[in-house]
Every structure is written in structure tokens, then in C-alpha cells.
Amino acid sequence: MTQYVGQAMPRYGGIGQVTGTTKYVDDIVLPGMLYAKCLRSPVHKGIVRKLDLSAAEAVPGVVGTLTAADIPGQNLYGFSGDQPVLNNEHLRYKGEPIAAVVAVDEDTCMEALEKVKLEIEEQEPVFDMLEAIKPGAPIVRPGTTHNLLEFFPGVTTRILKLGDVEQGFAEADYVFEDRFVHNVQDHAPIEPHVSVAYWDAADQLVIHTVSQMPYFHLRYLQPIFNLPLSRIRYVGGVIGGAFGAKNDIHADHIAGLAALKFRKPVKYRWTKREDLSYSTKRGAWVFEYKTGIKKDGRITARHIKQWHDTGAYGALSVYAVEKCGMFAAGAYHIPNILVESQIIFTNKPIASSMRGFGVINGQTCVEVHMNKIAEAIGMDPWELRFINAWRDGDQGVTRYTVQGAGGLEAMKKLAELTGVQLPDHLMAMSSRRR
Amino acid sequence: MAYVLHPTGNKGGGDPSHAVIQLKPDGTYVLLIGAMDLGQGAPTILRQVAADALGVPIEKILVSNYDNLLPLSVSTSGSRVTLIDPHAVVNAAEDLKRQIREWFAQQHEANPEDVEIEGETVYVRGDRERTVMTMEQVAMGAAWGGGYEPASLIGRGAWQPGKYHAHDPETGEMPNVGAISFGAALAEVEVDTETGTVDVLRFAQVWEVGKAINPLLVRQQINGGYCIGAGFALTESCYPYFPSVEYAPEKMGDYFMPTFEDYPQQMIFGIEEVPHPNGVQGAKGFSEGSASGPPPAIASAIHDAIGVWITEFPITPEVILRALEAKQAGVES
Incomplete structure (x- = not known):
């Protein structure tokens, strides 16, 4: 019988932290x-x-x-x-x-x-990753001829794809593009x-x-x-x-x-100063988003390019960039997705993992992009999301299958808690079926 | 508004956790699991899971979670602990109960299948009066031997959300994702068009977490995620004058993380539960994702306030003022 799971219980050992007796x-x-x-x-x-x-x-x-x-x-x-x-x-x-x-x-x-x-x-150093990939840029790693990380020998762009984005754009009534720049966070x-x-x-x-x-x-x-x-x-x-x-x-x-x-x-x-100046960071990121959409709000294709600045060494950037790429198209049913990723070395401190790896960066872009699209096609941003949100059985870009989806349920709860009145046809939707 | 997701568990699977539960000689338990606690409360929820799996009062369980003498838990990262480690704990508890049944059956010349464990009471079904022992007596008998056969009653468990699957080199295919959690966020902001500062007045964030093992900790994670997300959205930058890197913050006073002063006047939290097939009681991790909702929700609210879409983060006062100038000059930002 469930007794403890589901209960709001205070942190185990938390009393030591609030009374100052915990030893670090x-x-x-x-x-x-x-x-x-x-x-x-x-x-x-x-x-x-x-x-x-x-x-x-x-x-x-x-x-x-x-x-x-x-x-x-x-x-x-x-x-x-x-x-x-x-x-x-x-x-x-x-x-x-x-x-x-x-x-x-x-x-x-x-x-x-x-x-x-x-x-x-x-x-001569280089700090801007988009400068670092231009011909003649200073080379960060001695003994190499360029500043791009190789995912495999000779392969500097990681491709994640589902369906055929060109076909998806051809089916679309509108195509929207955006560019995003994210700075470095400690x-x-x-x-x-x-x-x-x-x-x-x-x-x-x-x-x-x-x-x-x-x-x-x-x-x-x-x-x-x-x-x-x-x-x-x-x-x-x-x-x-x-x-x-x-x-x-x-x-x-x-x-x-x-x-x-x-x-x-x-x-x-480390001193706090050393930590802020020289420790690993959430690296700089540049994204380009391109989305094809029908007049009724259904997304037909999404093409994402991302450039990630890993700083002086690779650390966990490959992992962060691939993870970002797997989810950067958002929690939406999109039959055609292409994500192209590059990781660039610069003379900045090392970029590695930070809360959410790269997922947060991708989610930030896709959601601003979606709100811009909603405005451009004159559709309510909630409705645009409800139409496209993942249901059980939908597939992500790397062909993972969505199970136990709860996006619609989370949005309905948000509407309820904030007094947003959603129309009946949206409230009737469920993640269990399309 | 913003509608976001967060994957839980390491990318591609193949990230196991192992747990050991030892019955101590006085009938209490020690849960050994190498899940580091960064402040998020891994031992807190794992102790809750262990207490339910063993059917005993939570006070009987001590958790030891930091030492490489302990069983491996791949990492406390990727929001993986809540999805994965509870399985290891439940498996260890089941293994321990199996051993208790075997030992008890041996002492009473019974079949292990006939041994009933009711929390802290153990007996042979149909022969309760003659055989019943408290768990303390079982523990003492197995540990100290004496009139009983000694036995090391130590349960083991391991679990991972599927074998590791590398990306296909050409298509990137990687079908294995442990679980995905979903968030939704709504922000209301006030923008000072003279100074460019943004004040988040109200912020609401809901997370669908499968099952909230500990709703208090879920709420605290949403709260902490807001601060990281709002910092990313509005203030935090290691290179505020990029592309120049010569001025960089060197102390907390020059690196602007949100503080209590920056906290919204109203914060609305919500938890939704759609049990996930891969989770113990449906639970999945989500915590890192709670930093995902604030940046797009705040950026979109800024557009709502001043009519400009901003796609550069952090949205510092300088970025706002430049965007307003560009708007005035009739140039799209």
C-alpha cells in the first residue's frame, strides 16, 4: 500500500542545512x-x-x-x-x-x-564562433586545420532527421524563419x-x-x-x-x-572569482529555425540549424548539442524534421553541461518561434499548441516514441490556474488520442 | 505562454542505477545508493520509495548515498534519478524480501512461498500463531545466528531504461528515451521603456511529472528552475560586452542572478500527473525543465508589452532599448 510516495515530506537531512550543522x-x-x-x-x-x-x-x-x-x-x-x-x-x-x-x-x-x-x-585568439568557422580564422587546437568538432572522423555536422523536410515545406501554406542568439551563462x-x-x-x-x-x-x-x-x-x-x-x-x-x-x-x-571566470559554462548558441505550416495550423516541417561554442575543449558539448537537437523541434507532432548541428572551438573557457544540458536552449527558441508564428497566421497561441501537441505514439526526430504524454494536460491545468478560458473544443482534447 | 518538454534519463539510455538494502541486526534498514544529493533531495524521495516497497515506517530507513563503496548510480544529472533510481530501490526491496522469506522458511521448515511479510511482522501462512516473528527478531536471528542459521540479508537491485543506443551516423536515429515530462508557463511583465528594465509581475508554471513522489520537492524545483530560467532570460551573461571578452563578471556583484527582489509578486505552481509506463508508480523526472518555461514565456510577454519580438538572450535593458529604438526607426528588430 502506498503510504509515503505522494506525500509532501521535508528534505531528508535538511535540518542540518538550515541550522548550519551540515559539513561540506x-x-x-x-x-x-x-x-x-x-x-x-x-x-x-x-x-x-x-x-x-x-x-x-x-x-x-x-x-x-x-x-x-x-x-x-x-x-x-x-x-x-x-x-x-x-x-x-x-x-x-x-x-x-x-x-x-x-x-x-x-x-x-x-x-x-x-x-x-x-x-x-x-x-591571436578567437572568441566569436561564427568568426572561428570563417576561412583564415585563428586555429584553437594546435595541429588541426579548422575549429569544428568532428563527430566522426571528417564529419563536422551532426544530422538528425525524420521524414523529408523539403517535401514538408512544399506542402506548407506558409514558411517562417527566425534566428536566435544565446549568451554564456554560469x-x-x-x-x-x-x-x-x-x-x-x-x-x-x-x-x-x-x-x-x-x-x-x-x-x-x-x-x-x-x-x-x-x-x-x-x-x-x-x-x-x-x-x-x-x-x-x-x-x-x-x-x-x-x-x-x-x-x-x-x-x-577555487575562489568565487576563479569559478565565475574560468570554470565550465553553458556555452553560447546560435539557432536558425524554419517552419512550414498549413493554414489550419498543422506543422508540416521544421528545419533547425544550431551552432554551439564549446570554448577551448570539448567536455560535454557533444552530449548537450545532441540532446538539444533531439528535442529542439518542441513537443509537437511534426512529420518532417531536420536538425543540423555544429560545435565550434574558440578561446573561451570550456562550455559543458548546465541545467537541462542544451534542452533549455532549444525549448526557448521553439516556443518564441511558435508564438511568432501564431501571431503571423492570426491563430491563438494556445490553439496552435493544442493542435500540434504530442499525443501518445507520436515520434520525435530520432524516432523515439512518445509514451505517457501529458503536454495537453499541463496546458489545461495552466489555463485553469491562471483563469484563461479555453474553448470547449480545446478542453476536449487529450494526449491519449489525436 | 510557453509549452515545453524535458527528457528524463540520459540520452540514449544505458544509464543504470544500482541499490542495496541491508537489514541491520536491530530490524532497521540501510539503503545504499550512489545518488548524489545536489540539494534536490534524491535521498528524500528514495527513502519514501523504499519505505513503501518494504512496507515499514520511514524512520526505520537510513540512506547512505555518497561514497564509491556504494553501488553505482550513473549520475545526478539529466533529471534521471526520479525515473531510474526508484526502480533500483524497489528491486532491492523485493530481493531483500525474497531472502527474508527463504531464511524464514528454512528456520520453520516451510515453503518460502508460504511466508508472509506484513510490514514488520513475518509468519508462515496457516501457521501464524506458532511461527510469527517481528522483523527485529528476524534481523537479530539472521545477523547473530545463535539458535538460528546466520544469513546476510542484503537485497540488491539494478535498472536502466533500456540498453544504450548510439545515434545512427547518417539519420541520427536514437529511439530510446526514458521518459519525457511536460511543462506550461505563463508570464506577465512590466517593461520600463525609459530604462529598459523588465519586471516579472506574475509567473505561473505547471509540470506534468507522471507522479509527484514528493509534491513539496516538485514545487521547490519549479521555484528554483524559475530563478535559473529568469536569469537566462533577463540578466545573466558571462560576456555582457561580447564580442569583447575583456570585461567579464568576477564576483557575484557583477553577475546578475535573480534574487528575492526580482521574484514575481505572484507565483503560481501547478503539478499534473499522467502516470508514465516506465516510472515507479508512474514517476518521471522533470526538474531541469523548470528552467525552460521562463525564457520563452517572459520573451513573449515582453512582446505583448512593447510590441517587439526579441530573439537574443539575455534580454538586458540594453537589448530592450535597442529594440525600441529600432522599432521607432521603423526597422524590424
Whole structure:
């Protein structure tokens, strides 16, 4: 018998958060704990010509430094597997970690970072993705000839299609087009990125993390540390907000490497300023929408093009762009859909997952587009949606079948709650049948 | 208005969760599941599901959800936990009850099919008087042995919404989607045509979530989603002077997230339930989607107020003023 499911119950453990007794990762302080800070790229793009850490190492209180040479395993990680942990070659964005200093406290780390002798040959960056795909644009990834991400070798446009959009446009009475531009958004959780790492009595590397996806992140961390899972204990906790920011590792690799090298507990945390400036983002997006529609309001075709700025590395952008594409035509029965997607590298910080991956971006476009169409054809925006809304058994662009549809029911409830009087023929509609 | 969707579960399926429920020696339970809590309440709802599946008071269940000693839950992302993890929990509870029946049958020389578990009471059907034990006695007997056979009463469960299906390289075909939730939103705004600022006066958002395991948390998610969506719609930008990137916000004071001051004077919440065939009791995730409703609803309300369609986000005061100037100059924005 159902007893608890369906009940409005307060958050489990929530009392600790409202009374201030919950322990977050940054609350962990261990005897003899050291702190790490990263030397970050001061330029948007450039080549490291000289990196001399000796003066930094000589600062009293500094225990040592970390560079790419200290990594026991591979100096690459991330969902796309293209991000260096510490990069002392071709820098791709301002704030990219080059090396780290480990000291008795953060002030000492900061003092030591100022003593690093760093010489960089600065190069011309590119920030606007639509500029980055023009011939002759600065190349973000060394050793490549263009700035487009390849979904497969040689394939830079991901196609998702259902039916035949050209035929659908031919059947339409009207065709409408729109272009949308979305700027870059930060997750800005209250808790910045932080990690504490140490060796326990069983010679296991313990890492206290704020990860949203620990098992994925272990798959990034293991090859960096070159340790089997039996020697890593990855402990999460109550996370102070994430919104997708913590689907990417920001601190665990650095804290872990420092603990590996110095055999002491190490805390590495980002400042809020570092977080806002250099962490992963919801990337910039440009969309073009084209819709064919009959006089009676039925949509015959929708063609969407999207360009996504992934910044300096791939991260979760492929996933976000494909997910956006799968749903960007909206929750509508449309027999002919074509979605063409490109992902472009620029010298901005890395774009990755943020609340809703790319779905929110696509939904924003399609719904403004639908309201513009309703106005243009002189149809009530509710009616336009009711006519086209998914029913059970309808198919999306990648041939997924809609089950348990509830769009009409949600709209009817909205009308009821806001005092909108919908005509009887709309109220009679149901997601169970067309 | 806006009518939006949100897919729940990772793209293409193949994203399982695993759960373990251990009967402790005093008749309480520990639910082990690696579902991180970002503040959204994964352990809260999973504990509700476990209490129902075991038929015991919720206070008897402790949830431990953060450590790689615990069973894998792929991630707390993609609004996947509410769709997927409850299945793992229910499967673990059923497995545990099966083990309890077997152990109990062995102790009483009965058939496991004849063993009845009524919440915290266990007995052999037709022989209740002689065989009845409390779950505490069962737990103690199995854990400590003594006059009983010891047994590790630990239930296991795993579930995913279908095997992973990669996109077809040519058509993009990927038929596997765990579930889709649906939202509808309506905004009323006031635009100051002198300063370009937008004040959202009233905002309504309804989500069809299959089954609201915890309506309080659903409401809180809609509330939080409004803030992220309204920030995306109106104020938040890492590069307010793009294409120049030289001025970028460096502290919360220069990155304009909505605060209580920006909250609408009236907020209307709605929950609709169309049970989904893939969900435990019909439940599916939706949370991220609650940020989808505000941007198009607010942009459309702005058009209603000032007669200009704006397709650039965020719709900052500068964007509004430029659009109004363009309208005045007779040029379509």
C-alpha cells in the first residue's frame, strides 16, 4: 500500500542545512593539511616558452610544485578526453591551469605564484564562433586545420532527421524563419569547486569530492593517477549546489596529484572569482529555425540549424548539442524534421553541461518561434499548441516514441490556474488520442 | 505562454542505477545508493520509495548515498534519478524480501512461498500463531545466528531504461528515451521603456511529472528552475560586452542572478500527473525543465508589452532599448 510516495515530506537531512550543522567538503580540515593553488594562463591563447618554478619553490612555507611531469598517468581527461590536467605547451583559454603550488596555506601559495617566471608567446585568439568557422580564422587546437568538432572522423555536422523536410515545406501554406542568439551563462552555485585528498591507513587515496557523477569522474581520475579502483576511495557529501557545473572535474585531479606527490592531506579550492571566470559554462548558441505550416495550423516541417561554442575543449558539448537537437523541434507532432548541428572551438573557457544540458536552449527558441508564428497566421497561441501537441505514439526526430504524454494536460491545468478560458473544443482534447 | 518538454534519463539510455538494502541486526534498514544529493533531495524521495516497497515506517530507513563503496548510480544529472533510481530501490526491496522469506522458511521448515511479510511482522501462512516473528527478531536471528542459521540479508537491485543506443551516423536515429515530462508557463511583465528594465509581475508554471513522489520537492524545483530560467532570460551573461571578452563578471556583484527582489509578486505552481509506463508508480523526472518555461514565456510577454519580438538572450535593458529604438526607426528588430 502506498503510504509515503505522494506525500509532501521535508528534505531528508535538511535540518542540518538550515541550522548550519551540515559539513561540506570545504569544512574538512585535517592535521598537517596543505593547500594548492593553480598557476593559470594570463593569456587567451599562447605557447609556453619558459616555466621556471624555482623562485616559487624557495618561498618559505611552500612544500613543492606540480607540473605535467608529476602526473603518473595520462595528462588528459574529461568527457571528450581532450583536456590537459596541467598544460605547459599550447594554452587555449585565459585561466587554463599550467602548474600548481602546494604550501602550508593559501596566502603562501598566492605569494609563491607571483614568483613564477613564466614566458608566453602570445597568439591571436578567437572568441566569436561564427568568426572561428570563417576561412583564415585563428586555429584553437594546435595541429588541426579548422575549429569544428568532428563527430566522426571528417564529419563536422551532426544530422538528425525524420521524414523529408523539403517535401514538408512544399506542402506548407506558409514558411517562417527566425534566428536566435544565446549568451554564456554560469552555474554560480553557492559552493565553489573544492576537493580534499589524503592517503588513509590502508594506503588508499581518499578524495572528498563535490562530484555530481562520481563513477564517471573515477573513470577520468584513474588514468591520471594510474591507480586501480581498489586504491581510490571517492567520498561525496552534501553538495552546495551544482546545476551541471559539477559534471566536470574542477578540483579532484589537482588535490589528488598533490596528495600523491607530497603524501600529505591537501585541500584545493577555487575562489568565487576563479569559478565565475574560468570554470565550465553553458556555452553560447546560435539557432536558425524554419517552419512550414498549413493554414489550419498543422506543422508540416521544421528545419533547425544550431551552432554551439564549446570554448577551448570539448567536455560535454557533444552530449548537450545532441540532446538539444533531439528535442529542439518542441513537443509537437511534426512529420518532417531536420536538425543540423555544429560545435565550434574558440578561446573561451570550456562550455559543458548546465541545467537541462542544451534542452533549455532549444525549448526557448521553439516556443518564441511558435508564438511568432501564431501571431503571423492570426491563430491563438494556445490553439496552435493544442493542435500540434504530442499525443501518445507520436515520434520525435530520432524516432523515439512518445509514451505517457501529458503536454495537453499541463496546458489545461495552466489555463485553469491562471483563469484563461479555453474553448470547449480545446478542453476536449487529450494526449491519449489525436 | 510557453509549452515545453524535458527528457528524463540520459540520452540514449544505458544509464543504470544500482541499490542495496541491508537489514541491520536491530530490524532497521540501510539503503545504499550512489545518488548524489545536489540539494534536490534524491535521498528524500528514495527513502519514501523504499519505505513503501518494504512496507515499514520511514524512520526505520537510513540512506547512505555518497561514497564509491556504494553501488553505482550513473549520475545526478539529466533529471534521471526520479525515473531510474526508484526502480533500483524497489528491486532491492523485493530481493531483500525474497531472502527474508527463504531464511524464514528454512528456520520453520516451510515453503518460502508460504511466508508472509506484513510490514514488520513475518509468519508462515496457516501457521501464524506458532511461527510469527517481528522483523527485529528476524534481523537479530539472521545477523547473530545463535539458535538460528546466520544469513546476510542484503537485497540488491539494478535498472536502466533500456540498453544504450548510439545515434545512427547518417539519420541520427536514437529511439530510446526514458521518459519525457511536460511543462506550461505563463508570464506577465512590466517593461520600463525609459530604462529598459523588465519586471516579472506574475509567473505561473505547471509540470506534468507522471507522479509527484514528493509534491513539496516538485514545487521547490519549479521555484528554483524559475530563478535559473529568469536569469537566462533577463540578466545573466558571462560576456555582457561580447564580442569583447575583456570585461567579464568576477564576483557575484557583477553577475546578475535573480534574487528575492526580482521574484514575481505572484507565483503560481501547478503539478499534473499522467502516470508514465516506465516510472515507479508512474514517476518521471522533470526538474531541469523548470528552467525552460521562463525564457520563452517572459520573451513573449515582453512582446505583448512593447510590441517587439526579441530573439537574443539575455534580454538586458540594453537589448530592450535597442529594440525600441529600432522599432521607432521603423526597422524590424
